[in-house]
Amino acid sequence: MQITFDQVSHLYGKGTPFERLALKNISLKIPSGAFVGIIGQTGSGKSTLIQHLNGLLSPTSGEITIGDVVITPTKRIPPAKRKDIGLVFQYPEHQLFEETVAKDVCFGPLNFELPESMAESRAREALELVGLDYEAIKDRSPFQLSGGQMRRVAIAGVLAMQPKVLVLDEPTAGLDPAGRKAILEGIHRIHREQNLTTLLVTHSMEEAARYADLMLVLAGGEVVMQGRPEEVFQQADRLRDLSLDVPQTVSFISRINQLLPDTARLPATLYREEELIAHVLKRLSVPKEC
Amino acid sequence: MNEENLLTFRNVAFSYDGEEGQRVEVLKGVDLTIAKGSFVSVLGHNGSGKSTLAKLMNALLLPESGTILVSGADTRNGEMIWEIRRHVGMVFQNPDNQIVGATVEDDVAFGLENMGVDPQEMRKRIDEALHSVGMENYTLAQPYRLSGGQKQRVAIAGIMAMRPSVIILDEATAMLDPQGRQEVMHLAKKLNREEGITIVNITHFPEEAVDSDRVIVMNRGEVLMDGQPGEVFSQVERLQEAGLDVPFTVRVRHELVAKGYDLPFGLHQEELVEHLCRLLLTK
Ligand SMILES: Nc1ncnc2c1ncn2[C@@H]1O[C@H](COP(=O)(O)OP(=O)(O)OP(=O)(O)O)[C@@H](O)[C@H]1O
Ligand SMILES: Nc1ncnc2c1ncn2[C@@H]1O[C@H](COP(=O)(O)OP(=O)(O)O)[C@@H](O)[C@H]1O
Ligand SMILES: [Mg+2]
Ligand SMILES: [Mg+2]
Numbered sequence: 001m002q003i004t005f006d007q008v009s010h011l012y013g014k015g016t017p018f019e020r021l022a023l024k025n026i027s028l029k030i031p032s033g034a035f036v037g038i039i040g041q042t043g044s045g046k047s048t049l050i051q052h053l054n055g056l057l058s059p060t061s062g063e064i065t066i067g068d069v070v071i072t073p074t075k076r077i078p079p080a081k082r083k084d085i086g087l088v089f090q091y092p093e094h095q096l097f098e099e100t101v102a103k104d105v106c107f108g109p110l111n112f113e114l115p116e117s118m119a120e121s122r123a124r125e126a127l128e129l130v131g132l133d134y135e136a137i138k139d140r141s142p143f144q145l146s147g148g149q150m151r152r153v154a155i156a157g158v159l160a161m162q163p164k165v166l167v168l169d170e171p172t173a174g175l176d177p178a179g180r181k182a183i184l185e186g187i188h189r190i191h192r193e194q195n196l197t198t199l200l201v202t203h204s205m206e207e208a209a210r211y212a213d214l215m216l217v218l219a220g221g222e223v224v225m226q227g228r229p230e231e232v233f234q235q236a237d238r239l240r241d242l243s244l245d246v247p248q249t250v251s252f253i254s255r256i257n258q259l260l261p262d263t264a265r266l267p268a269t270l271y272r273e274e275e276l277i278a279h280v281l282k283r284l285s286v287p288k289e290c
Numbered sequence: 291m292n293e294e295n296l297l298t299f300r301n302v303a304f305s306y307d308g309e310e311g312q313r314v315e316v317l318k319g320v321d322l323t324i325a326k327g328s329f330v331s332v333l334g335h336n337g338s339g340k341s342t343l344a345k346l347m348n349a350l351l352l353p354e355s356g357t358i359l360v361s362g363a364d365t366r367n368g369e370m371i372w373e374i375r376r377h378v379g380m381v382f383q384n385p386d387n388q389i390v391g392a393t394v395e396d397d398v399a400f401g402l403e404n405m406g407v408d409p410q411e412m413r414k415r416i417d418e419a420l421h422s423v424g425m426e427n428y429t430l431a432q433p434y435r436l437s438g439g440q441k442q443r444v445a446i447a448g449i450m451a452m453r454p455s456v457i458i459l460d461e462a463t464a465m466l467d468p469q470g471r472q473e474v475m476h477l478a479k480k481l482n483r484e485e486g487i488t489i490v491n492i493t494h495f496p497e498e499a500v501d502s503d504r505v506i507v508m509n510r511g512e513v514l515m516d517g518q519p520g521e522v523f524s525q526v527e528r529l530q531e532a533g534l535d536v537p538f539t540v541r542v543r544h545e546l547v548a549k550g551y552d553l554p555f556g557l558h559q560e561e562l563v564e565h566l567c568r569l570l571l572t573k
Contacts, residue, residue: 040467041469041470042438042470144306146336148335170465176335176336176534177534177535178335179533180494243469245468245469252539252542256563256570260567261571280570281546284569
């Protein structure tokens with residue numbers, strides 16, 4: 001589903017001493033099927049922006065369209081359309097509430113009136129996708145899991161809804177390296193197979209580099225940079241000014257290029273680790289032309 | 291309370307109570323000593339027992355069997371519990387859950403008030419603590435206006451005001467942007483170096499462990515590896531099998547070495563850059 005923001009602003013605590021303009025006149029267009037990486041300093045407005053997508057927040061002014069649904073300050077997203085937008089909150093483990101893991105993951109599908117057997121098979125699928133063993137975990141209480149395990153359960157709950165737009169707010173914070181990779185690879189796979197439109201908020205420049213085909217950079221409630229990852233990550237100084245960084249691959253390449261003669265430089269666009277390694281191996285294996 | 295070994299675990303086991311009254315064993319046979327003034331990193335897959343280990347260190351949990359000593363005091367000794375908790379401070383993941391005060395200085399004062407420190411001494415300690423974390427210009431700021439990294443630094447100031455010997459960071463950088471992460475790591479290193487605070491940094495980022503004195507790797511409730519960063523991170527496959535990873539530089543070198551190229555092991559980017567450039571230029 002295509003998503004557009006047309007001059008969207010959001011003001012928290014209007015008329016109180018805590019009034020805060022968290023989004024300032026944001027306009028953007030996300031093509032259907034895009035995998036969008038959203039980065040920005042803490043407090044830059046990332047969570048505020050994405051909570052507009054499922055009706056948790058309404059714009060103070062401006063208009064948002066998601067597919068054929070239009071959201072304005074006075075028009076909310078129709079309840080029936082809500083299940084199309086799967087939002088994994090920041091700290092999603094705070095949303096867990098059922099007695100068992102299986103009940104928690106089934107809650108969404110059952111709530112949208114899916115038969116019990118189907119809800120269960122979706123729960124199984126979703127839990128395995130996030131790297132949990134369904135049989136081993138289904139009857140445990142979500143409150144007696146480690147932080148990382150809770151996070152996986154919460155993500156599974158959203159995946160079990162099979163949404164068309166998937167929005168993830170720092171989903172991998174606190175996951176171990178294998179868990180991070182498993183979850184993002186799983187999400188990327190469903191993204192492609194089910195032709196989802198996916199928005200991923202992350203503090204990991206490496207994750208953004210690996211999965212995003214479009215990047216949005218937020219600062220002070222505005223979109224200050226956008227484009228393909230290779231365009232955004234060319235601007236290392238600008239990103240550092242915004243409390244951000246470039247992926248390790250990019251700083252590694254730029255350091256190498258400072259030491260190599262002009263003719264031997266590595267392309268600065270190799271921001272995915274395996275592409276960098278493949279390129280280096282290729283360079284090392286061909287004899288140098290003189 | 292003083293001893294070279296600030297924290298000692300002797301054959302420690304711990305279980306949580308499961309729903310049906312069964313015991314769920316999460317730590318078994320853990321032997322550890324953490325030397326005073328050291329910087330120790332703890333890695334391990336989700337559920338491997340890191341946070342449980344941390345809570346045992348400051349007597350939030352008590353061992354089921356075995357012994358835990360904090361500067362020689364047994365954590366099971368009820369009379370010592372407050373002294374132990376004051377000595378072993380903890381910072382958690384979520385910066386928004388740890389700040390309780392309406393202003394930065396109120397927040398730092400919180401623990402001192404509970405301890406009944408007199409106002410003059412309190413003023414002195416608050417100023418010192420905020421200075422040590424580089425937040426002295428934010429004394430009266432409202433915490434909600436701070437960045438994530440700043441909030442974590444205020445949380446650390448609250449601990450520093452209690453004059454601790456150890457600070458345990460339980461994934462304190464997990465929710466932070468790249469700059470916030472750097473701020474917190476720089477601060478931890480500075481407090482370790484300049485004030486002799488022992489640091490136990492629990493993290494999922496192998497990069498954060500590169501400069502520590504020691505790396506402990508937990509796996510399914512047991513200590514899988516315990517050594518200097520170089521010893522631990524040279525075992526790439528073993529770490530990956532445990533659901534973990536190695537720093538970027540180690541990973542890149544590992545891939546190139548696997549293809550038959552000769553590059554020395556190193557933990558820092560600069561070493562690999564130098565050797566790789568040489569290799570690229572001689573090709
Ligand atoms: N309150 C509890 N009751 C029962 N079991 C628990 C409780 N807290 C944790 N556990 C279990 O104990 C084990 C260790 O948990 P712990 O929180 O120490 O892991 P961790 O290494 O800190 O993981 P993470 O990286 O996800 O934070 C896990 O299997 C977890 O499910
Ligand atoms: N419920 C709220 N009430 C008032 N201000 C808020 C609220 N939530 C967020 N803010 C403020 O809005 C700004 C953007 O916050 P947020 O969207 O959470 O940023 P991010 O997700 O990028 O860290 C920040 O200045 C934050 O303090
Ligand atoms: Mg946020
Ligand atoms: Mg933990």
